[in-house]
Amino acid sequence: MNKQLLKDTIQQLFAGNKGLLAMDESNPTCNKRFAAAGIPQTVEMRRSYRDLIVTTSGLNESIGGAILYDETIRQQTKDGIPIIDIVVKNGIIPGIKVDTGAKPMAGYPCEKITEGLDGLRERLAEYKKMGARFAKWRAVITIGDNTPTMANIEANVHVLARYAALCQEADIVPIIEPEVLMSGNHTLQHCYEVTEQVLKILFYRLYQFRIDLEGMILKPNMVIAGTESAVQNSIEEVAEATVHCLLASVPAAVPAIAFLSGGQSPEDAAAHLNAMHTSFKNRLPWIVTFSFARAIQQPALDVWKGQQANVKEAQKLLYQRAKSDAEARLGNYE
Numbered sequence: 001m002n003k004q005l006l007k008d009t010i011q012q013l014f015a016g017n018k019g020l021l022a023m024d025e026s027n028p029t030c031n032k033r034f035a036a037a038g039i040p041q042t043v044e045m046r047r048s049y050r051d052l053i054v055t056t057s058g059l060n061e062s063i064g065g066a067i068l069y070d071e072t073i074r075q076q077t078k079d080g081i082p083i084i085d086i087v088v089k090n091g092i093i094p095g096i097k098v099d100t101g102a103k104p105m106a107g108y109p110c111e112k113i114t115e116g117l118d119g120l121r122e123r124l125a126e127y128k129k130m131g132a133r134f135a136k137w138r139a140v141i142t143i144g145d146n147t148p149t150m151a152n153i154e155a156n157v158h159v160l161a162r163y164a165a166l167c168q169e170a171d172i173v174p175i176i177e178p179e180v181l182m183s184g185n186h187t188l189q190h191c192y193e194v195t196e197q198v199l200k201i202l203f204y205r206l207y208q209f210r211i212d213l214e215g216m217i218l219k220p221n222m223v224i225a226g227t228e229s230a231v232q233n234s235i236e237e238v239a240e241a242t243v244h245c246l247l248a249s250v251p252a253a254v255p256a257i258a259f260l261s262g263g264q265s266p267e268d269a270a271a272h273l274n275a276m277h278t279s280f281k282n283r284l285p286w287i288v289t290f291s292f293a294r295a296i297q298q299p300a301l302d303v304w305k306g307q308q309a310n311v312k313e314a315q316k317l318l319y320q321r322a323k324s325d326a327e328a329r330l331g332n333y334e
Ligand code: 13P
Pocket: 022, 138, 177, 260, 261, 262, 263, 291, 292, 293, 294, 295
């Protein structure tokens, strides 16, 4: 493991006020988003959409790294240029989603376990040859009547730690994503308790598996009430709960925390990140930034509708959303 290389990659990813663009939707997830927007769910449409994203000029002002999906890292634009080459040429570091999805956990029908460890060492070597310098693995934790169970938390953090060890062995920075889902009618306080528990168990497991904390990125959920909860909290309450929860459970040795948006509106996700910075200013021991998918892409996807004529307008919206999130990282978002 080249610890310095991992550290350097992280500093480059988040230089200035940059964050990450997650554009690593698996084919089923991308198709689901396309279906909702009335866009045909074909390879060609997915290619055009990724082409639209990576050719957005000025994206690198706000985006330091883009997380790609296996199909995308092998894809070319309509002019025959590999997508990954455009990403690199535009000053954005390419990363890759390496998990193969969250599947129902046997014996625990309401919970999921993420798969993808088999053959991962070899896949990482291939992705590295293609130019990927960081990776992502997403685990999902479900809040419900009798969930999350300890069995599910333990299983998910175990695979996250093994994934992270394989990444670091290959000099690839692991993004470790334990996402406590927003779906449900739970309160913010309940989300706080579950998030804290998951993170504490995660960091013990990372210690046990000899993960270099200075060579990883944490991608957590914000601490927020469930989407079906009758009580929704203010921007400041979400920001404060989130930072307090992270201060209680994430070692200061971790260089960067990059949030997922999890189904929040683009405006809310940016406002929450912004409030963390305005409320806590220089009391945050880590870089605190974004690694959004929907909160950056959704307005652009809605405008694009799969039509070539809408590409420019969609790119404008994508650029603006990324810019707003980078401003939020400075506490300057309005
Ligand atoms: P959202 O920002 O849409 O939650 O996606 C982030 C992500 O990469 C999930 O793995």
